[in-house]
Amino acid sequence: MSRFLGGEDHESYFTNTQRHRVVYEILTKTVYGRKKRSEVGVDRLINEGAYTAAFPLHEGPFELPKFEIRPEELNQRQVLYHYWARWFEWYKYQPLDHIREYFGEKIALYFAWLGFYTAWLLPAAVVGTLVFVSGVMSMGTNTPAKEICTSGDTYLMCPLCNTCNAWNMSEICTMAKMGYLFDHPGTVLFSVFMSFWAVTFLEYWKRKMSTLAHHWDCMDFHEEEERPRPEFAAKAPTMEQNPVTGVKEPYFPEKTRLTRMFTGSMVIIMMLCVVMIFLVTVVMCRGIIIVMMFHTESPVLRTEAGTIANISSSIVNLGLILLMGRVYTALAEQLTKWEMHRTQTQYDNAFIFKVFIFQFVNFYSSPFYVAFFKGRFVGYPTNYGTLFGMRNEDCGPGGCLIELAEQLFIIMVGKQLINNIQEFIIPKVKAWRQKRTLAKVLGSKASHEPQRWEEDYKLVECEGLFEEYLEMVLQFGFITIFVAAFPLAPLFALLNNWVEIRLDAHKFVCEYRRPVAERAQNIGVWFNILEALSHLSVIANAFLIAFTSDFLPRLLYQYKFDNELHGYVNFTLAYAPLNHTENCRYKAYRDNNGNHSLFYWELLAVRLSFIIAFEHVVFFVLRAIDWIVPDVPESLEVKIKRERYLAKQALAENQEALLQATHPLET
Numbered sequence: 001m002s003r004f005l006g007g008e009d010h011e012s013y014f015t016n017t018q019r020h021r022v023v024y025e026i027l028t029k030t031v032y033g034r035k036k037r038s039e040v041g042v043d044r045l046i047n048e049g050a051y052t053a054a055f056p057l058h059e060g061p062f063e064l065p066k067f068e069i070r071p072e073e074l075n076q077r078q079v080l081y082h083y084w085a086r087w088f089e090w091y092k093y094q095p096l097d098h099i100r101e102y103f104g105e106k107i108a109l110y111f112a113w114l115g116f117y118t119a120w121l122l123p124a125a126v127v128g129t130l131v132f133v134s135g136v137m138s139m140g141t142n143t144p145a146k147e148i149c150t151s152g153d154t155y156l157m158c159p160l161c162n163t164c165n166a167w168n169m170s171e172i173c174t175m176a177k178m179g180y181l182f183d184h185p186g187t188v189l190f191s192v193f194m195s196f197w198a199v200t201f202l203e204y205w206k207r208k209m210s211t212l213a214h215h216w217d218c219m220d221f222h223e224e225e226e227r228p229r230p231e232f233a234a235k236a237p238t239m240e241q242n243p244v245t246g247v248k249e250p251y252f253p254e255k256t257r258l259t260r261m262f263t264g265s266m267v268i269i270m271m272l273c274v275v276m277i278f279l280v281t282v283v284m285c286r287g288i289i290i291v292m293m294f295h296t297e298s299p300v301l302r303t304e305a306g307t308i309a310n311i312s313s314s315i316v317n318l319g320l321i322l323l324m325g326r327v328y329t330a331l332a333e334q335l336t337k338w339e340m341h342r343t344q345t346q347y348d349n350a351f352i353f354k355v356f357i358f359q360f361v362n363f364y365s366s367p368f369y370v371a372f373f374k375g376r377f378v379g380y381p382t383n384y385g386t387l388f389g390m391r392n393e394d395c396g397p398g399g400c401l402i403e404l405a406e407q408l409f410i411i412m413v414g415k416q417l418i419n420n421i422q423e424f425i426i427p428k429v430k431a432w433r434q435k436r437t438l439a440k441v442l443g444s445k446a447s448h449e450p451q452r453w454e455e456d457y458k459l460v461e462c463e464g465l466f467e468e469y470l471e472m473v474l475q476f477g478f479i480t481i482f483v484a485a486f487p488l489a490p491l492f493a494l495l496n497n498w499v500e501i502r503l504d505a506h507k508f509v510c511e512y513r514r515p516v517a518e519r520a521q522n523i524g525v526w527f528n529i530l531e532a533l534s535h536l537s538v539i540a541n542a543f544l545i546a547f548t549s550d551f552l553p554r555l556l557y558q559y560k561f562d563n564e565l566h567g568y569v570n571f572t573l574a575y576a577p578l579n580h581t582e583n584c585r586y587k588a589y590r591d592n593n594g595n596h597s598l599f600y601w602e603l604l605a606v607r608l609s610f611i612i613a614f615e616h617v618v619f620f621v622l623r624a625i626d627w628i629v630p631d632v633p634e635s636l637e638v639k640i641k642r643e644r645y646l647a648k649q650a651l652a653e654n655q656e657a658l659l660q661a662t663h664p665l666e667t
Contacts (some may be wrong), residue, residue, distance in 0.1 A: 016056075147570075182485055235252075289313065324362055378391075430460040460513065546611050552606055574592075
């Protein structure tokens, strides 16, 4: 102990957090019944109902005393509340060392990542806002929109449904102008910027993560040989010797587990099919609403039919997404338990993988449909494509990008608002129920001055960081994968995260029971998911710009015909085939017989070339960034080498001293 700083002070050498870990280690290893039946540990006793809870205590109240008190006299919980968890502290840096000291490295790393991510959102939000403002300011220079607005009766468009009437293109003047906000050259540059931003952010987070891991002395931390989960121990049919520890412990046949995992994957596929069914239902619902709007006598409703249908169906879709998310999370939890994973890490990884795959399809299927499939299978007059007897959807008057922006706004911002309201209200409701339960148990025995354990028992049990990470990772997907259509997404994410940090801080300090501190050196499997999303965003944005945006058709028209885009609208409209009942126009690059024109094939070649060039250039630059930016800062590398050198030197000196002590005559 003499080798350790402060080793002589036995009372304060270990922090409270370390003492909690020691006590929890003892509690989880203590045998209470027959060891052969794995009747070991407090966690299993809680599962069996012998105890209702086991948790470390908070260090006193979080409220500040009414009388004047010096800052050094505050307890750790009061310090965190006063300097971090209050809403008025939103503009200050987070006290990460204090968070780590009170909650442990795992929770501190989450708040470090959330703060780092929020800070990096600031430049993305500024650039995105400037791109949007530039679109607003340059709306007047949009020649195609001017031509639409001044066309009058020039362009008679084919009916949008079998029972609808033909309509004039000038009716969609407003939507044509609005569409330019989300589909101009600036959005293309912004999508390239966000691809670089995502990868650079992850590279610099790796540097920050390694710095924190070194600072908190968990750089070389690896989870020790984990004990079996209490539920696994209770349900495992046999006992086998662990090849690593040599101790007999509960065992579940690997073949049976793989069979269960295969069955579980079939259930996941079925649930994903349910999501697809809901998507088709929403699409058909949108088509019905559009038809109903066109049959009204109101010119306003007829003009804005697509917008009204898109917004209303997006709201319905958001409700279905949140409902399905709740149902599936509960189902995934039961499936993961049924699969009988031995350790908590294996269980957590299997659960995260299941829920993320489902939530990815659940949240992104509708935007993916609008971005890449809507309007692709419409056909042409006399030969329209149909789904269940209904004509396939076409993009609205302003194009598919404005519809995608509407969907992203409703799903992303709506989800954030609902989540924040839930995070604010639900813990308070749960705490109220806890208080009532404790009051019933204590009855007349309730003391006038409640003990610390009574106060903490009234709080809500900490449910871990899974929901917090999932919410942020899904948000990261929204601001990177579809950013070409919604440049304001980083701004809304930034505003949400400022609120999210204080909400989460308040929950952990004031509303949650104190969790057992856990060590960690990184954010785990979530980093791999973020990397996958950042690479997917490059591919998605390349296809979005090439096939959904009007950027390349305009560029090719400017190159071949007119640099000012005069006559572009007329060029993009084909005439209905001669055997059609009306002499109307529709948007497509086709001849009078419905066959694709030469320009269509030229444009397709340009689109495919753009995708290949975009992906290769961006991925090359990303690899260059990865190579240029080291994962560990140079100053930290020097520091680590210095520490290793000093450790070897100290060890050599120690061995020399021991030799002198054991063989004094020889020396």
